[in-house]
Amino acid sequence: PxxxxxxxxxxxxxxxxxxxxxxxxxxxxxxxxxxxxxxxxxxxxxxxxxxxxxxxxxxxxxxxxxxxxxxxxxCDAEAMLVKKGNPKGFKSYEDVAKDTTATIGAPGGGTEEKLALNAGVPRDRVIVVPDGQSGVKMLQDGRIDAYSLPVLSINDLVKKANDPNLEVIAPVQGAPVYCxxxxxxxxxxxxxxxxxxxxxxxxxxxxxxxxxxxxxxxxxxxxxxxxxxxxxxx
The missing domain is CATH 3.40.190.10 (Periplasmic binding protein-like II)
Structure with a gap:
């Protein structure tokens, strides 16, 4: 692109x-x-x-x-994929940490996992997701409340999923932006x-x-x- x-x-x-x-x-x-x-x-x-x-x-x-x-x-920045309307009001990884019932999916060992953990999200609420399609499916099924990847990757997944019930939050506040x-x-x-x-x-x-x-x-x-x-x- x-x-x-x-x-x-x-x-x-x-x-x-x-x-x-x-x-x-x-x-x-x-x-x-x-x-x-x-x-x-x-x-x-x-x-x-x-x-x-x-x-x-x-x-x-x-x-x-x-x-x-x-x-x-x-710029490539971090993004979150959430249900339409952003029901939990996430704007940052800290927001996920503050919501004691919230879970976030991210690639294992990746930047997003580290950012979530560093923001205070407990290990058991940071769910390792093997690939993008799995992340979308887990969000759609309600098994996670947000799925985090870089903006370009999230937008590509949303385009392929063609699901009007999904929403992209970008950039994630407080996360690095590379331009x-x-x-x-x-x-x-x-x-x-x-x-x-x-x-x-x-x-x-x-x-x-x-x-x-x-x-x-x-x-x-x-x-x-x-x-x-x-x-x-x-």
């Missing part, structure tokens, strides 16, 4: 679609795509082989030191800043959500954090 190349060579995906719309607003009618291996993106940007990277290059302090990132575009941004060459901050102005307008108007959410991404997750926070994260 980040970036895809069609047979005819046209690049699509959430990141290029956002960038294409922003550059159009900046008066750039034609954006030429250059395909690169993941590890060659930053060196290629620094060498001037392309002007911007929009391909799921997640922000980390060492990358923030090497490139000029825009504000967050695509990419459009990466510009150091020294091109003026272009980056112009990009950010249009990105902010799109986030406010809802146009941003219309572009990325069909791909399974959460606009709310991207709007819940900032470049400064992500670049400072340990």
């Amino acid at each position: 980040y970036t895809a190349v069609a047979a005819a060579g046209k690049v699509s995906g959430a990141a290029p679609d956002v960038a294409r719309e922003i550059f159009k607003r900046l008066g750039v009618a034609d954006v030429a795509a250059s395909i690169s291996e993941y590890g060659a993106m930053i060196p290629g940007l620094q060498a001037g082989r392309f002007d911007v990277v929009t391909a799921g290059l997640f922000m980390k302090p060492e990358r923030c030191a090497a490139v000029a990132y825009s504000e967050p575009v695509l 990419d941004g459009a990466a510009f060459k150091k020294g091109d901050e003026a272009l980056r800043d112009a990009f950010d102005v249009e990105l902010a307008k799109m986030k406010k108007s809802g146009e941003f959500a219309k572009i990325i959410e069909p791909y399974g991404f959460s606009a709310a997750a991207a709007m819940s954090t900032s470049r400064d926070k992500l670049c400072a994260a340990k």
Whole structure:
């Protein structure tokens, strides 16, 4: 969903679609795509082989030191799948911990299991779920009150389940959010800043959500954090 190349060579995906719309607003009618291996993106940007990277290059302090990132575009955050209407009112793993009757399903040994346990959910109320389909079925059958996975994974399961009685809570409050941004060459901050102005307008108007959410991404997750926070994260 980040970036895809069609047979005819046209690049699509959430990141290029956002960038294409922003550059159009900046008066750039034609954006030429250059395909690169993941590890060659930053060196290629620094060498001037392309002007911007929009391909799921997640922000980390060492990358923030090497490139000029825009504000967050695509994020993967934690999500919870619950019954429609969120009957127990879950917004965080702490909410599950406080409800002494609540159970939450998560992959064994995964991030979500650790986050739930660290939030104070007792071991016997964190149910190990072997796979996504099992998690959905257990929730539908009432054997768990919530099922937690990253946003992209949960949205994919919901799409396949096609069950109107399910609801996604995302991002889970207090849980880590990992985001990419459009990466510009150091020294091109003026272009980056112009990009950010249009990105902010799109986030406010809802146009941003219309572009990325069909791909399974959460606009709310991207709007819940900032470049400064992500670049400072340990």
